[in-house]
Amino acid sequence: MxxxxxxxxxxxxxxxxxxxxxxxxxxxxxxxxxxxxxxxxxxxxxxxxxxxxxxxxxxxxIPARLSGLRTRPGAEGEGQARIEVTLLTPRPDGTWTALIKPLRKLREGEVIEFSDRLSAELVARDEGQGVLRFDLEGDAFDRALQQVGAMPLPPYIAAKRPADEADxxxxxxxxxxxxxxxxxxxxxxxxxxxxxxxxxxxxxxxxxxxxxxxxxxxxxxxxxxxxxxxxxxxxxxxxxxxxxxxxxxxxxxxxxxxxxxxxxxxxxxxxxxxxxxxxxxxxxxxxxxxxxxxxxxxxxxxxxxxxxxxxxxxxxxxxxxxxxxxxxxxxxxxxxxxxxxxxxxxxxxx
Incomplete structure (x- = not known):
C-alpha cells in the first residue's frame, strides 16, 4: 500500500x-x-x-511547552537568547528528551532559565533532540512546570494561535x-x-x-x-x-x-x-x-x-x-x- x-x-x-x-x-x-x-x-x-x-x-x-532564556556569560554580541522547549520523554536517570529551538545555539553544559524557580542544563544531544536535566525533581518539578509551562497543542492548532489558560x-x-x-x-x-x-x-x-x-x-x-x-x-x-x-x-x-x-x-x-x-x-x-x-x-x-x-x-x-x-x-x-x-x-x- x-x-x-x-x-x-x-x-x-x-x-x-x-x-x-x-x-x-x-x-x-x-x-x-x-x-x-x-x-x-x-x-x-x-x-x-x-x-x-x-x-x-x-x-x-503535562504542560510540556516551555520558553526560557539562555545566558552565555562573556559571549560578545549574543548575551541572552530565547529558547523554546517541548518536553518529550522522561528517562530513567531523571533527564528529559526535548525538542529545542534553536538547538544549534546551545552548548552542552549551558543552562536555560524558565523562571526564578525552574531551570535546566543541556547534558547531551540525541538524534536531533536535546537531553535536559532540571534543577527540581518530583512534586517540586511538577508544581514548577504547572506554573511556567503551556499545554502542548498540536502543530496545526499552534500555527493558528498560542495555547492559553482555557487549554x-x-x-x-x-x-x-x-x-x-x-x-x-x-x-x-x-x-x-x-x-x-x-x-x-x-x-x-x-x-x-x-x-x-x-x-x-x-x-x-x-x-x-x-x-x-x-x-x-x-x-x-x-x-x-x-x-x-x-x-x-x-x-x-x-x-x-x-x-x-x-x-x-x-x-x-x-x-x-x-x-x-x-x-x-x-x-x-x-x-x-x-x-x-x-x-x-x-x-x-x-x-x-x-x-x-x-x-x-x-x-x-x-x-x-x-x-x-x-x-x-x-x-x-x-x-x-x-x-x-x-x-x-x-x-x-x-
Missing part, C-alpha cells in the same frame, strides 16, 4: 481550533456497518448497549490521572461528568488503561511504501484488573470499544499472544489494513490527518473504501476535524 492511498482533500476551515462547549455537544458521525447517521456525542447512551465496555486512556497531559482544561480529559503525555487522547475530550453518569445508568462499563501519548504522534509519514514506516514507541500499561474486566466483557458477549486510537493500540498490543492480558512497556504497534483485531469491536475517535498512521488505523478498522466514504460524508456535512474537532463512532459490524 502507498501513502497516497490515505490522502484526501480537507478544507482548511474544517480544522477546529477550539472544542465544542459543553464537551458532549460535539457532533458524532455514527458508522454502523454500511449505514451512516449524524448524531451528537451526548447520544452515546442511546447508541451503546448495556454490557458494552468503553476503554479509556487515563494519561494526563489547560480543554486539552485534558475529565478522568486524567497519570502524568506523562505530551498530547491528549483527543476522542476522550468529548466526555463530561453528566455523560459518564448517563452511560453508567445505561449499563455501559469503563476500564482505564494508560498510554503516555508522545509528540511522535504528529510526525509525518515520510515513505511512499507504508510497510517501510517505523512507528515511534510510547509507554503504556494494562493492569491485571483491566485485562480481567475486558476479558470478562468479551466472554459475556459485550462489545469492547476503545475511546481513542491510543487506547486501541494499547489493548491490541496487550493481546498479540491471542488474548488480552496484563501488559507494561513500550509499544510501537503499527495498525494498517489487513490487521487482525483481537480485542476491539469498534472505535470512537476524532477525524484524522491525511496520509497519517491514524488514517491507516481507521482504514484497518472499517476497510479502505468504507473509510473513504465516511470521510467524504464528514467533509460534505462540515464536521470539524482533528484534536478539538468532532467525533466518529466506528462499528464495522453494526
Amino acid at each position: 502507498k501513502l497516497s492511498d490515505f490522502d484526501f482533500d480537507l478544507p482548511e476551515e474544517l480544522i477546529a481550533t477550539r472544542p465544542a462547549k459543553p464537551r458532549s455537544s460535539a457532533r458524532l458521525l455514527l458508522a454502523r456497518g454500511d449505514a451512516i447517521d449524524d448524531r451528537h456525542v451526548y447520544d452515546l447512551p442511546e447508541i451503546l448497549r448495556p454490557g458494552d465496555r468503553l476503554v479509556l486512556n487515563d494519561t494526563k497531559v 489547560r482544561e480543554d486539552y485534558q480529559t475529565v478522568w486524567a490521572a497519570r502524568p506523562g503525555a505530551v498530547a491528549a487522547p483527543t476522542a476522550s475530550l468529548h466526555f463530561d461528568a453528566a455523560l459518564m453518569a448517563a452511560l453508567e445508568a445505561r449499563g455501559v462499563s469503563f476500564t482505564h488503561v494508560t498510554l503516555h501519548v508522545g509528540a511522535g504522534t504528529f510526525l509525518p509519514v515520510k515513505v511512499d511504501d507504508i510497510s517501510e514506516h517505523r512507528m515511534h514507541a510510547e509507554w503504556g500499561e494494562v493492569t491485571e484488573a483491566a485485562a480481567a474486566e475486558i476479558a470478562a466483557t468479551r466472554a459475556a458477549g459485550g462489545r469492547i470499544i476503545p475511546v481513542g486510537t491510543t487506547a486501541l493500540r494499547l489493548i491490541e498490543s496487550a493481546a498479540q499472544g491471542g488474548q488480552i492480558g496484563p501488559w507494561r512497556g513500550e509499544t510501537d504497534i503499527f495498525i494498517t489494513p489487513g490487521f487482525e483485531f483481537r480485542v476491539a469491536h469498534g472505535l470512537m475517535t476524532n477525524f484524522h490527518l491525511p496520509k497519517s498512521t491514524l488514517m491507516m488505523l481507521v482504514s484497518a478498522m472499517m476497510g479502505m473504501d468504507r473509510i473513504r466514504a465516511i470521510y467524504g460524508h464528514a467533509i460534505a456535512e462540515r464536521y470539524r476535524f482533528f484534536s478539538y474537532g468532532d467525533a466518529s463512532l466506528l462499528l464495522p459490524r453494526g
Whole structure:
C-alpha cells in the first residue's frame, strides 16, 4: 500500500481550533456497518448497549511547552537568547528528551532559565533532540512546570494561535490521572461528568488503561511504501484488573470499544499472544489494513490527518473504501476535524 492511498482533500476551515462547549455537544458521525447517521456525542447512551465496555486512556497531559532564556556569560554580541522547549520523554536517570529551538545555539553544559524557580542544563544531544536535566525533581518539578509551562497543542492548532489558560482544561480529559503525555487522547475530550453518569445508568462499563501519548504522534509519514514506516514507541500499561474486566466483557458477549486510537493500540498490543492480558512497556504497534483485531469491536475517535498512521488505523478498522466514504460524508456535512474537532463512532459490524 502507498501513502497516497490515505490522502484526501480537507478544507482548511474544517480544522477546529477550539472544542465544542459543553464537551458532549460535539457532533458524532455514527458508522454502523454500511449505514451512516449524524448524531451528537451526548447520544452515546442511546447508541451503546448495556454490557458494552468503553476503554479509556487515563494519561494526563503535562504542560510540556516551555520558553526560557539562555545566558552565555562573556559571549560578545549574543548575551541572552530565547529558547523554546517541548518536553518529550522522561528517562530513567531523571533527564528529559526535548525538542529545542534553536538547538544549534546551545552548548552542552549551558543552562536555560524558565523562571526564578525552574531551570535546566543541556547534558547531551540525541538524534536531533536535546537531553535536559532540571534543577527540581518530583512534586517540586511538577508544581514548577504547572506554573511556567503551556499545554502542548498540536502543530496545526499552534500555527493558528498560542495555547492559553482555557487549554489547560480543554486539552485534558475529565478522568486524567497519570502524568506523562505530551498530547491528549483527543476522542476522550468529548466526555463530561453528566455523560459518564448517563452511560453508567445505561449499563455501559469503563476500564482505564494508560498510554503516555508522545509528540511522535504528529510526525509525518515520510515513505511512499507504508510497510517501510517505523512507528515511534510510547509507554503504556494494562493492569491485571483491566485485562480481567475486558476479558470478562468479551466472554459475556459485550462489545469492547476503545475511546481513542491510543487506547486501541494499547489493548491490541496487550493481546498479540491471542488474548488480552496484563501488559507494561513500550509499544510501537503499527495498525494498517489487513490487521487482525483481537480485542476491539469498534472505535470512537476524532477525524484524522491525511496520509497519517491514524488514517491507516481507521482504514484497518472499517476497510479502505468504507473509510473513504465516511470521510467524504464528514467533509460534505462540515464536521470539524482533528484534536478539538468532532467525533466518529466506528462499528464495522453494526
